[in-house]
Amino acid sequence: MRAIVYERYGAPDLVHLRETERPTPGDTEVLVRVRAASASPFDWHLMRGAPFLARLNHGLRRPKDPRLGADLSGEVVSVGAKSSRFHPGDEVFGERTGSFADYVSVPEDSLALKPTNVSFEAAATVPISGVTALQALRDLGHVRPGQQVLINGAAGGVGTFAVQIAKSFGAEVTAVCSTRNVDLVRSIGADHVIDYLREDFTRNGLRYDLVIDAVGNRSVSDLRRTLRPQGICVVVGFTTMFRLLAVVLQGKMVSRKGGVKIILKTMPINQEGLLFMAGLLESRKVVPVIDRRFTLENVPQALEYLEEGHAQGKVVITIDPTTRAPPDLPMELENRATTARVVVEAIPL
Numbered sequence: 311m312r313a314i315v316y317e318r319y320g321a322p323d324l325v326h327l328r329e330t331e332r333p334t335p336g337d338t339e340v341l342v343r344v345r346a347a348s349a350s351p352f353d354w355h356l357m358r359g360a361p362f363l364a365r366l367n368h369g370l371r372r373p374k375d376p377r378l379g380a381d382l383s384g385e386v387v388s389v390g391a392k393s394s395r396f397h398p399g400d401e402v403f404g405e406r407t408g409s410f411a412d413y414v415s416v417p418e419d420s421l422a423l424k425p426t427n428v429s430f431e432a433a434a435t436v437p438i439s440g441v442t443a444l445q446a447l448r449d450l451g452h453v454r455p456g457q458q459v460l461i462n463g464a465a466g467g468v469g470t471f472a473v474q475i476a477k478s479f480g481a482e483v484t485a486v487c488s489t490r491n492v493d494l495v496r497s498i499g500a501d502h503v504i505d506y507l508r509e510d511f512t513r514n515g516l517r518y519d520l521v522i523d524a525v526g527n528r529s530v531s532d533l534r535r536t537l538r539p540q541g542i543c544v545v546v547g548f549t550t551m552f553r554l555l556a557v558v559l560q561g562k563m564v565s566r567k568g569g570v571k572i573i574l575k576t577m578p579i580n581q582e583g584l585l586f587m588a589g590l591l592e593s594r595k596v597v598p599v600i601d602r603r604f605t606l607e608n609v610p611q612a613l614e615y616l617e618e619g620h621a622q623g624k625v626v627i628t629i630d631p632t633t634r635a636p637p638d639l640p641m642e643l644e645n646r647a648t649t650a651r652v653v654v655e656a657i658p659l
Contacts, residue, residue, distance in 0.1 A: 313411035315376040319359030322610035333415040337392040345384040346434035347627040379410030383433040403433035422584035425592035435598040435624035441583035443471035446544040455480030463524035465491035478595040530560040599623025
């Protein structure tokens with residue numbers, strides 16, 4: 311089978327497509343034929359071996375595991391001896407290292423059934439970004455109806471999910487993005503939009519019950535200024551190791567004093583989150599935003615594009631060329647103001 315591998319840390323040109331053996335599922339795993347995957351910052355951080363401290367887990371001089379990819383959707387081919395949740399032919403989506411491949415063995419508790427009215431490509435965008443946004447809003451931020459919620463980085467992978475999930479909980483959402491993305495975030499439900507090229511959301515005097523920082527480019531003092539009394543800020547991204555450590559250390563100090571909380575999202579992706587997201591997808595309360603599609607052979611170009619930091623929504627890796635649904639199933643609405651396409655899943659009548 312085909313698989314994307316990298317044997318050294320570095321640039322995308324060190325990432326290659328290789329022929330490898332098809333994996334055999336363990337007792338509580340299932341073998342999935344991957345139909346689509348999606349790229350996330352997690353992938354290019356692994357590729358670069360950055361931040362350096364991450365190499366303590368992944369290998370100091372070279373990666374212990376040469377596989378790339380995590381998000382996936384596809385069809386169950388076979389199941390392990392003790393696996394009982396899924397059956398051959400089931401259409402699933404989930405998360406597993408090595409998803410940039412034709413086949414991957416996945417623990418059954420890392421998968422959920424794909425809604426029938428959702429394409430493989432759309433489902434593949436959800437596991438890391440969608441569940442991260444859900445956990446930040448619901449589990450850590452305790453979002454409630456009527457709250458004022460701000461999403462920094464609202465046009466990115468996590469951000470586009472966060473805007474829609476917050477709206478599904480009944481929150482009033484302010485999206486922070488660049489000028490080119492204003493129409494996009496409005497189209498997915500943002501009530502208010504702040505163009506960070508024209509206005510600093512940390513210095514405009516406005517305060518929020520909950521802030522989701524999907525960029526990680528602001529100081530703890532900046533974030534504290536955006537919060538109402540008892541407000542919560544959940545940071546789910548970072549731009550430098552300094553910013554990450556500042557949130558961990560200074561955020562804890564601020565939180566201990568009471569009044570507001572500034573916390574780093576560290577919860578792992580889980581099956582309950584996938585199941586919850588499946589419900590939001592099926593009801594069309596959440597609609598994945600797909601920026602660009604790349605073939606498996608072009609994963610290095612996909613990672614290079616994603617690393618530039620300008621992707622609107624998600625970058626999809628189409629593993630099987632037959633994955634694209636016919637035009638009468640999902641409709642793609644071209645946003646004339648952006649290069650992004652909003653994938654709107656049509657529910658069969």
